[in-house]
Structure formats: C-alpha cells, structure tokens
Amino acid sequence: QLHLQESGPGLVKPAETLSLRCTVSGVSVTNGNFYWAWIRQSPGKGLEWIGNVYYSGSTYYNPSLKGRVTMSVDRSGNLFSLQIVAVSAPDTAIYYCARVPRGNSFFDQWGQGTQVTVS
C-alpha cells in the first residue's frame, strides 16, 4: 500500500529556508516509472505546482518560484525533499507531496499535507 508522509517545521521565519521531507512507503523512490512532486495550497493562490524530481536527480520547477526551489531524492531513506529559500508570507500554505506516473503527468497519490506558516 503506497503511503506518502510530509514532515518538517510548521513555522518558518521570513527570509529563512523552508525544508520539507516526504517519506514514501510501499514503493521505492528509485522506481523509474514515477516522478515525485510537491504541490502547495493556500487561500490566495489555490493549488500551485512547485516542482517534480526524478530518482536520477533531474528536476522541473515552477518558473514562478524564480529559482528559490531545490528538490532532491534520498535513496537510502526512500524519501524526497523540498527546499524554498528566502520565504515570505505568500509562501504560507499547506504543502503536499505526490506521485506522478511517468508518461501520465497527473498526481495519482498524495500525502495528507502539512501546514507551513511563514511568520
């Protein structure tokens, strides 16, 4: 049974770095049939795709985040990570991790989400 679980600080100070992890169980993050994604949701912006990462390390980021995003895969921990630098109030959101079947770029499995507040 696939399960994704987000973890990380719920409160981040302005101008600091937001760091989240998504621990995956039920499938290996090195399974080449999937990408791994981060999406966030806020009352102001709705659902916003942040980026995708492949086990090889290749990444796709939302251009609107202007180079502030880094994603990576940790094979030994079977998890993937998100960092957003220089955060500000608009980065306050619920952050979800999700799975993306390769060749079909919808999000077929999601974590439960974690609230991150910038204040």
Place this chain on the structure above:
Amino acid sequence: DIQMTQSPSTLSASVGDRVTITCRASQRIDTWLAWYQQKPGKAPNLLIYKASNLLIGVPSRFSGSRSGTEYTLTISGLQPDDFATYYCQQYFTYWTFGQGTRVEI
C-alpha cells in the same frame, strides 16, 4: 503559462441532481487534463485523467468530456459523498490547476 478557468466557483445542488463543472484552457492542452475531488482537511483525490478516463474504483456516475479547449466534469445522480470541491488540472505544459468548484447542498 496555461491558465485554467473553472466555473462555476460554487454550485448548489441536491442528491440525485446531474451537475456539470467546466474548465476552459487558455490554449490547447490536447486532453492532457485531470479532475480531482477534495474534501475539507484532506488532500485532493484523482478522479479522471486524460480528460475522460475514469480512475479504477471511481464510480461511473463521474464522467469527463472535451469540446475544443473546454473540458467538462459531469456527475450524474449526485450522492451525499459527492459534496466536495472539484479541481481541474492541465499537464500539457507544466502543471496548473483551476480555481475549484465547491459543490454544496
């Protein structure tokens, strides 16, 4: 950026009703569209992909269709469990979501 314009933002309906939610893409997306259902406090849940393909396990009262750059989610015979917020999402170029449609009693 491809913009997804979803309407209506809120829809009031009763059990048994047929409801239709529309998503218009700002440019061609060639059926690379998904529909999700989200309930309060939960993550979105995939219902339909490639505009009209029902995910295994999703009730057949849900259906999706396309006309040009307009995509439609139809629920035929609304059930109590269907009162939720629905989102479209394109995956033709990057990934963008519609603003959501809240289906309320």
